[in-house]
Amino acid sequence: MSYLTEKVAYIRGKADGMQIDESTNEGNIILELIDLLSDFAEEIEELNEEVGEIDEYLDIIDEDLDDLEDFVYEEDDLDYDYDEVECPHCGEVMHVDSDIFETGECEKELTCPNCNETFILDNDECEE
Numbered sequence: 001m002s003y004l005t006e007k008v009a010y011i012r013g014k015a016d017g018m019q020i021d022e023s024t025n026e027g028n029i030i031l032e033l034i035d036l037l038s039d040f041a042e043e044i045e046e047l048n049e050e051v052g053e054i055d056e057y058l059d060i061i062d063e064d065l066d067d068l069e070d071f072v073y074e075e076d077d078l079d080y081d082y083d084e085v086e087c088p089h090c091g092e093v094m095h096v097d098s099d100i101f102e103t104g105e106c107e108k109e110l111t112c113p114n115c116n117e118t119f120i121l122d123n124d125e126c127e128e
């Protein structure tokens with residue numbers, strides 16, 4: 001039993017002990033409110049369980065995705081090298097072919113696939 005359902009059960013017990021008169025307006029609304037609280041507590045408990053299940057499911061997907069990424073990038077490594085470049089606008093990390101610079105080129109304009117902003121990538125091999 002969750003903290004909420006326990007608490008509602010406690011209040012209901014207390015109300016029973018007070019012998020609240022359901023035939024009065026006040027008594028009636030108090031008992032209705034306790035019923036409502038009880039429904040809320042149950043709903044929240046169910047939601048928590050569902051969120052827990054989704055959370056577990058997400059972990060599984062995340063692990064699968066990691067495996068898939070390892071597989072895909074390992075495959076890529078066989079064909080060419082890539083560098084990790086971070087977008088200065090949104091921080092998205094993207095992979096660019098390390099042969100991106102043509103001979104003699106010191107900078108290249110790139111477009112971020114995430115935010116579509118352009119930025120200049122400097123060639124490390126160029127000296128200022």
Ligand SMILES: [Zn+2]
Nearest residue numbers: 087090112115
């Ligand atoms: Zn970006």
